[in-house]
Amino acid sequence: MGLFKAGSMVYKPVKEVDLSRESSEFYLHANVKAPRMAGILVKIFAWFLESRIFGTFLLYILKGNNLIHKLIRDAELEEPPVYNPLHPFEDLKEQDVTCIGSDLTPSEQVKLAVDCLPVSSGKTLNGSDLHFRRWTISDYSRAYSCGEITPLVVAERFLAAVGESSKPPLQMSFFINYDAEDILRQATASTHRYKQGLPISVLDGVPIAIKDEIDCKPYPTTGGTKWLHKRRPCTDDAHCVERLRLCGAILVGKTNMHELGAGTSGINPHYGATRNPYDPSRISGGSSSGSAAAVAAGLCPVALGVDGGGSVRIPASLCGVVGLKPTFGRLPHTGVLPLNWTVGMVGILAGSIEDAFIVYAAMNGELQLHPSPTLPKICFPLLNKTTPINIKLAKSVEWFNDCSDDIRTCCNNALDKLYKRHGWKTVEVTIPEIEAMRLAHYLTIGSECSTSLSSHLQKMNFAELGWDARVALAVYGAFSGKEYIKAQQIRNRQMQFHKNIFSQADVIVTPTTGVTAYSILNDALKTGELDYVNGAALVRYSIAGNFLGLPAVTVPVGYDKTGLPIGLQFIGRPWSEATLIHIAFAMQALCISVYKKPEVFYDLLQKNEVHQEICEAKELNGTRPTSGLNV
Template sequence: MGTKKLELRPVSEMSTSKDSDTNYTAANVKAPRMAGLLLRCFTWMMESDIFGLIFRLKLKKDNLITKVFQQTEYHEPPMFQPHFPIEEVEESGVIQLEQNRSPPDHVARALECLYPLPSRNAIGDRNRHPFLHWKIRDYAEAFVSGRITPYLVAERFLSAVEDSCNRSPNMCFFIAYNEEDILRQASESTARHAKGKPLSVLDGVPIAVKDEIDCFPYLTTGGTKWMQKVRKVKDDAACIKRLRACGALLVGKTNMHELGQGTTGINPHYGCLPFLEAVRNPYDKDRCAGGSSGGSAAAVAAGLCPAALGVDGGGSVRMPAALCGVVGLKGTYGRVSSAGVLPLNWTLGSVGILAASVEDTLIMYTAIQGHLAQDWIASFPPAANLPILKDFEDGDLSKSKIISSIKIAKYSKWFDDSDKSVRTTCYSALNVLQQEYGVKVLEVTIPELEEMRLAHFITIGSEISASIGIDYDRMGIHDSGADIRVCFALYGSFSTRELLSAQRMRFRQMHYHMEIFKTADLIVTPTTAATAPVCSADGLKYGELNYVYGAKLMQYQIAGNFLGLPAISVPIGYDENGLPVGLQLIGRPWSEATLLHLASAIELLMAPNCTKPPEVVYDLLI
């Protein structure tokens, strides 16, 4: 007798209504936290022929991978990458970008969506407010007025980064920054401003780049010691070219969890050797900034730049954004070209934005959006819409009928599966939104969320193994951290049946989410189920493997990657320890404007709750 066959009901028989008979299953990760000598021993066993086979089979069985993807029958075909219905994107209160215009022209259109920047006295504003991040337009206004130059900002940036590296502990924001290149860019920008001919509002504004994105002349390491040996950087990534066209001051490559395969940001190669280090959270130096775009999130939170680029394959932009108290946006799969991005996963990852405000997120999104003909995507983007945020100019939030007409879906059993302080803060934000706007919140059910998490894990592991596995086996295995080596040992064990079943789960999940979007504009969740974790001493010294906490940080973010949906994290307050909490909005395909519109309203409503300054923060304009 063989193993009993299980069968999933066809999606046509499944319901996403609040009365669905689907049971909610919380993430149930069966893997102990390991660090130090235990992790080293486990790594050796996972890589051995005999012990490795035993452990891999046990891990997959204990964590339901065998049951769901080996022993279960599906009625649906596989969906190998996000593929969206062909329909017009209907969004209110927007302007549409012309696709054949230059990045500076697009950014100029974004400025038309914003209220005029008020005349500001920098020092006076700083004295009136407990905490204030400077915006891109603040930098531009300071440059145009002659109060400061891009060159002086660059010098202050370099001094601040040096200070962050000399702190105890080292904040580990950057993997690489080139003083000569930064000052050269700043000098050119200063000359343009002196002539009254800046390229755009971004001209001279410091922008950081995750070390997963090509930015010539920097190497692209992906947080490793070996990737730059097998993959040479010959040109800028498409998104970097667009930022350069706008005059942005590109200030270096930010630190990241090695190969993007972790949630803490602990990196064995780019920190304070001889010990491992983590990108430190500016709100608490004893806590991690999150992974894998932790360096970009922390640099923004610390005031080193108003915005930075990240890459989001499993919440890698939104997670650190929430943990560090900044905004994090990933667009619809294919909205931003992936040309020149390290090919760690083809169907899950998207270039994303980390910024101190929704306004700056909009400006950056407008600058870098756009696909190329050679992009390997199934659904090509329609023209991008930009939200007109002038509705909020006079502070009368009730005037925005656009916000009040947005319908929000919430799966309460899932939403509530978070730490009490996170849950309470998120409900507070939702309640204020409903009171001020009368926004309608619809109760829904999303079936098979735990199965989607596992399907994403199989997919991201299989894709990175197929993409860089040969080079990893040849050059990377002995130069990689223990947690990465365990990951690759497990990734290589996924079978064809498991991978194809995971893609059939993608088909099912796309169906469920599209059903929800027939009646709702977006889905709301906490961004993470917990706030920033402590950088444990044994984890810093020897590395750490903690799938349980990692699943807790990732549990709300999978749909954005597995289904390619646009999603944004907005800071809404702090927990009892003063650590930032984020609220996540997941949108219909191509609905970035709706997300930004509602995120802007939430940002304004929750501003009084988000005035706590980080423990480590720099001011480049005063």
């Protein structure tokens, strides 16, 4: 890592750092020094931070105690800063993929994606087999095409379920906003298309929820606040939402989130704590809390989130669903709140990797502003191929093991399954300076959030903010230009380290979080909470995906001793989404038999055996409702 000199770090030049397993580079555990605070304590702390007399002094001490001075501000580095992790496109020659044209419509891309999937028999259904799985996009499409149910009936069941889950005793707080009239209007139009035999795509009539950080008409975009939508009105759909609407998806409302994305618990003092469907006394994770919990609870097979610091992958892991974060710049970011410009990306939360793939296909489009002379290709994985691909996994052992015993055991067992089934070998490597990268990312996302909101904050009444968000913004606003530039030098170093590791392996494998979902305490419900120790454990493995612009996916692989979900994460080379989906598909297939039904779950299709036999008979006669377009 380097040498300490007069209280600061002197980093070795990148070329002198050994990344092998035998490296002398030491793993520095997260040095978080902050007690948990909520209720009156977080109010007092916020008042002190906002005080002109005490605030500056207190913030200086906090940054010093948490090694920001030593590892970032006063550090000596020779690498120049890199301010934007936009990678040049390289042809990765991925295995078993098909590359598609850039001039296709969203529905055409969805059709090609569905054609890459294996044909499902539809026999493994909720309550009718030995294990649990959620209804998929293909299940919805098949049920609609067979006439078993209509999108309108599903929409009515959805509205009833959201209403029930919002009230005592559950109070799950999945959504900030949903419009029954708009949802029923979309569902009626979709039902009419199916009756005519003209669904737009396999997504037609499928309920999809949108994180309240993404523009989606007719809803305001609050960012989890009570004020931001008043200063930044939503005038149109975000690009990703527009493409889903063009595929016929029913957009069912705006999901709850941690206020301003400034936390990992999903506890929002304005709209309620989003509760974990596996145990409503536990957090769902953040900041895309409502999106993950809504998918886990069966309210929709897919939801959109935004991932700036693990904000898709963390709640996906805690809620037992799939979370996919694409390469930085892969999907257009138009219509997303500009809270963090160089670390945030639209991501996908889904009940299965197949559904994440279909929605990823729908949202992909030509990136006209990409500076690379060679535009990134859009490649889809051929999941219907029977010959397995060959993958090499990189594992940083000390980092991998820096988690709870249950997570470590579960994730190592998952890797053993991959090796026994596919022969995929693991290469042990060292990823240096991980704690410095975490702090550099925190500096970056905090500085960008503070800057993006600066004009609004000057005019607002701070009483409109939650107390935990007030603390976060006070800390964010204390970062200096010198600290920000040093953080970007750390970014340069880490991009070079990871490029070296990807010359040895296809992906880096880690647990998704260091802990499973922890308890929601009553004192946090009205003020939010500050729990930086648990927060650091939750983000421990997420930072590289955001800070370095790398694609990553988390897959549920088991449960801890109390029945809470555990996720395994794969971090890929830039632009290697197809390979990540291949790997996640293989991992899912090996773990699906242990998937458990959440404590809070809604079955919107309520299939029965008679209707299932009708659907299977139609498929045997050559009708495949899941194949996409029928126009």
